Amino acid sequence: MDAALIAVLGTLLGSVVTHYFQGRATVRGAELARAEQLRQERIASYSGFASALFDYRRSQNDRWFRAQEQPGAPVAEAARFASYEARIAARQALALVQLVCDVPRLRQLAETAFELANCLHEATDEEDRDRRSQRCKDALTAFVEAAAPSVQ
Template sequence: MEAALIAVLGTLLGSVVTHWFQARATMRGAELARAEQLRQERIASYSAYAGALLDYRRSQNDRWFRAHEQPGSPAAEAARFASYEARIAARQALTRVHLVCDVPRLRQLADAAFEFANCLHEAVDEEDRDRRSKRCSDALSAFVAAAAPSVQ
């Protein structure tokens, strides 16, 4: 009788310990899967933002050139409207960065790069435009450099 009782208690203890280890392994697996999914989402968001901002910067440069070559021309107006579309895409990508990024410094760098692109068309001459374009490019590079360690 004692042997049977010991066997039942041993089996019960084994079941409890097994359940505990399986629960821990399941939770750990879920945490790893969530962390990997977030990493992938950050990679996608950060790279989409970089691409959208590069396109916005290009469209702002194009807008500036068209406005200074032939102010009010159909080409200048088309470039202006194209820059609006590029701004919408860049703003959407920036919003996505804000949603997946939990590092305030990265958000600030992303915001700064957007603002540099946003003001690019206000340059008074080509030297000013070059300077603004470079600042935008440098700000985007700073964002990418700061974001890279969080997704590697």
Template sequence: MDVALIAVMGTLLGVVATHWFQGRATERTAALARNEQLRQERIETYSAFAGAVVDYRHSQNDRWFRAFMKPGSKEAEESRHASYRQRTAARQALFRVQLVCDDPETRRLAEAAFVESHCMHDAVDEADRARRSERAKESLATFIAAAAPGVR
């Protein structure tokens, strides 16, 4: 009887230990899957934001050149409206960054990249526009550098 009791106790102990280890392994697997999904979402979101900001900066440059070359022309007006559409797309991408990014500094850098691109159409001359464009590029590069470790 003692042998049977020991065997039953050993079996129960083995079942409990197996259950505990399997539960821990399942939790680790689920946590890894969540982390990988968040990493993939951040890569997609940050890439989309960078693309939207580049497109916005390009449309701002186009807007400035068209307004500078032919102020008040139909092309200048069309370019202005196109820049509004790009601003909307960039702002939407910024909102997505703010939703998936848990680092306040990276969110601040994303906002700075958006703002730098926004200010380009106010340039007073070609040199000012070029400086603003360069600042916008640098600001986006700073955001990407800050965001990169979060997606590795």
């Protein structure tokens, strides 16, 4: 009788311990899956932002050059409207970064890069445009370098 009771208690204890560890493994697996999904979302949003901002910077440079060559001409107006479309795409990409990024410094770097691109077309001369364009490029590089460790 004692042996049967010990066997039953051992079986129950084994079942409880197994249930506990399986529960922990399930929770841990879910946490890992969520962390990987967030990492993938960050990679997509950070790279999407960088791509959109490079395009916005290019369109702002094009806008500036077209306005200098032929102010008010159809080609200058087309470049201006193209820069508006690029700004919308960059702003949307920035919003995604702000949603998935939990590092205030990283969000600030993204916002700074966007603002530098946004003001690029206001350059007064070629030297000013070059300086603004380079500052924007440097700010975007700083964002990418700061973001890289969080997605590796």
